[in-house]
Amino acid sequence: MDRYRTVARDAVAEIEVKRSVFRCDIARITDEEQARATVERARSAHRDARHHCSAFIWTPTGSMSRSSDDGEPSGTAGAPMLEVLKGAGLTEVVAVVTRWFGGTLLGAGGLVRAYSDAVAAGLQAAGSLERRLVTEQQVVLDHALAARAESELRNRGFSVLDVGYAEQVTLRLGVPEVEVPVLETVLAELSHGAVAAEPVGERWVDLS
Numbered sequence: 001m002d003r004y005r006t007v008a009r010d011a012v013a014e015i016e017v018k019r020s021v022f023r024c025d026i027a028r029i030t031d032e033e034q035a036r037a038t039v040e041r042a043r044s045a046h047r048d049a050r051h052h053c054s055a056f057i058w059t060p061t062g063s064m065s066r067s068s069d070d071g072e073p074s075g076t077a078g079a080p081m082l083e084v085l086k087g088a089g090l091t092e093v094v095a096v097v098t099r100w101f102g103g104t105l106l107g108a109g110g111l112v113r114a115y116s117d118a119v120a121a122g123l124q125a126a127g128s129l130e131r132r133l134v135t136e137q138q139v140v141l142d143h144a145l146a147a148r149a150e151s152e153l154r155n156r157g158f159s160v161l162d163v164g165y166a167e168q169v170t171l172r173l174g175v176p177e178v179e180v181p182v183l184e185t186v187l188a189e190l191s192h193g194a195v196a197a198e199p200v201g202e203r204w205v206d207l208s
Contacts, residue, residue, distance in 0.1 A: 002133040002176070004060045006092040013121035017114045019102025023049075024122030027094050031058050032066070035094040039068075042096040049098045053115060055081035056094035060131070060204075062086065072099075076111035084119040090128060095119045130207045134174035136161065137183060137197040141169045149190050156186055159205055173197070174205045 010027045023046070027038045035056035043052045055067040055078050065086075067078030081095050097118045106114060141149055146169035154160060159174035175183050180197070187195050 001061060003130055004062075004091050005089050005128050005130050007090060007123065008127035008129045011122055011125035011127075013118065013125045015114070015118050015121055016102075017110065017117075018104040018106060020104070020106065020114070021100040021102065022114050022118040023098045023100075024118040025096045025098070026119075026122040026126040027096075029056060029058055029092055029094050032056070032064070034058070035066070038094045039096050042098055046098045046100075048100070050101045051077070051099040052096060053077035053081060053099070054094065054096045055079075055085055055119070057082075057085055057091045058094075060091055062091040072111060072115075073108055076108050077115045080112045080116045081119045084116050084123070088123055088128070090123070092131075095122055131204050132176060132207055133202060134159065134176050134205055135180060135199050136201045136203055137173045137175050137180070138200045139171040139173065139187065139195060139197050141171065141191075141195060143169055145191060145195070146171070149187070149195075152190060153183075153186065156182075158183060158186075159207075161203075161205070172200070174203065 007026055007028050012025055014023045025042050029035045035058055039054045051070045051072055053068060053070045053072060057065040065082055067082040069077040085093055097115050161174050162172040164170040183197055187197060
């Protein structure tokens with residue numbers, strides 16, 4: 001697996017259904033501990049609310065997930081929320097829906113729709129991005145060539161992760177494995193064969 005999608009930013013959205021208010025907090029996470037901490041922050045911030053239902057997925061493959069109805073009838077909150085996250089194709093994300101009861105019972109079907117709609121609104125506010133596993137490629141250049149090379153590499157779509165300045169300029173690039181030959185060709189053209197990239201590791205990077 002070399003790519004997956006997650007939320008672009010933390011976000012909040014609210015919907016109202018028959019005077020009940022459903023506030024959805026969306027956050028990006030990397031493990032279960034972060035997800036549970038997000039739930040507890042919502043609970044602490046909104047102690048006057050009746051329910052703090054949650055759903056989260058915390059592995060790039062989406063294989064690890066949890067959900068909670070937090071006192072709502074079984075299957076009417078956490079599971080539908082989790083299905084919205086999965087349906088959006090997202091992982092490493094937590095959704096917490098805080099409900100203030102408006103005095104009117106919504107029934108099982110109404111609760112499922114309300115919690116699902118709240119998460120959908122939260123995801124719309126959060127946006128999404130792709131994370132991709134790339135090789136880190138280090139390129140060492142003379143100052144005379146560095147600015148032009150960096151500009152050309154960015155224009156070609158290469159991700160510049162870091163730039164270090166000393167006697168020479170060191171660029172650290174994030175390059176998908178399949179694009180390494182393209183990088184080698186670009187560097188050869190820019191430097192007339194004098195500069196090559198050196199692989200120094202792997203990392204996940206955010207792409208728009």
